[in-house]
Amino acid sequence: MSNPSTGASSKSKVGSSQPSETSFKRKRGVFQKDLQHMMYGFGDDPNPLPETVALVEDIVVEYVTDMAHKAQDIGSKRGKLSVEDFLYLIRKDLPKLNRCTELLSMQEELKQARKAFEVDEEKLGTLE
Amino acid sequence: MSRYESFRRSALQRSNMRRLLVSITGSQKISLPMTIVVCGIAKMFVGELVEKARIVMTERKESGPIRPCHIREAYRRLKLEGKVPKRSVQRLFGPLLMSSSFEGRYIFTETFSPLSKKSCTC
Numbered sequence: 001m002s003n004p005s006t007g008a009s010s011k012s013k014v015g016s017s018q019p020s021e022t023s024f025k026r027k028r029g030v031f032q033k034d035l036q037h038m039m040y041g042f043g044d045d046p047n048p049l050p051e052t053v054a055l056v057e058d059i060v061v062e063y064v065t066d067m068a069h070k071a072q073d074i075g076s077k078r079g080k081l082s083v084e085d086f087l088y089l090i091r092k093d094l095p096k097l098n099r100c101t102e103l104l105s106m107q108e109e110l111k112q113a114r115k116a117f118e119v120d121e122e123k124l125g126t127l128e
Numbered sequence: 129m130s131r132y133e134s135f136r137r138s139a140l141q142r143s144n145m146r147r148l149l150v151s152i153t154g155s156q157k158i159s160l161p162m163t164i165v166v167c168g169i170a171k172m173f174v175g176e177l178v179e180k181a182r183i184v185m186t187e188r189k190e191s192g193p194i195r196p197c198h199i200r201e202a203y204r205r206l207k208l209e210g211k212v213p214k215r216s217v218q219r220l221f222g223p224l225l226m227s228s229s230f231e232g233r234y235i236f237t238e239t240f241s242p243l244s245k246k247s248c249t250c
Contacts, residue, residue, distance in 0.1 A: 030144050038171060041135030042178035045193035055196045056177060059203055060140075060170050061148065066213040067169070068152040081153060083161045086169070093211065096172050103168045104161055 031057050140167045176211065177202050 071085035180202035
């Protein structure tokens with residue numbers, strides 16, 4: 001039957017001799033292992049079918065590609081691409097928006113915690 | 129319990145996502161928060177796909193592992209709900225409706241996409 005992948009993906013692992021086109025030489029199974037665990041977590045079988053995983057990977061890559069292109073269009077108006085552009089794109093989708101703000105604030109918190117940890121290490125170093 | 133553990137701990141690798149974003153945008157300046165955000169969005173998208181595929185399966189009264197036809201049907205329904213960004217690239221299968229300077233997007237529906245199958249063929 002027909003190949004379930006879109007036209008943008010190819011199975012060939014091309015060497016570096018070709019000039020880079022718009023992501024037409026994507027390797028297969030980049031996210032395969034992670035996707036298997038993820039699909040189980042979301043309700044699939046403990047061992048999802050390989051063709052299902054391949055199809056989901058194709059769909060996700062297509063989704064990320066379209067989102068990135070749209071974000072680039074938005075970002076080009078103000079200069080460079082930033083996180084704000086992605087947040088603008090998902091503004092209508094509340095669960096995703098809330099999750100992203102939560103991820104970003106956690107990332108900030110971790111960064112602050114690491115900085116505080118390093119400052120403490122320095123203090124300990126000077127004391128001894 | 130292990131399903132919940134898989135749900136919480138599973139994630140797309142940031143390095144792979146960063147590589148993908150660099151190849152899409154052509155720019156090397158992909159910040160770490162951007163990678164994190166896109167990984168989070170993609171994970172939630174996978175969740176929507178799998179959950180909808182399960183709903184499709186219960187409608188068809190099937191059981192077992194999810195098959196590609198369920199995913200395709202789930203993807204089609206998500207597109208109808210507007211949760212999937214539409215491709216703004218014109219498919220040149222008909223007369224060009226707009227000039228290049230027009231900013232708005234007349235989007236041709238993807239009638240030739242292999243994902244838009246009407247019946248389950250597997």
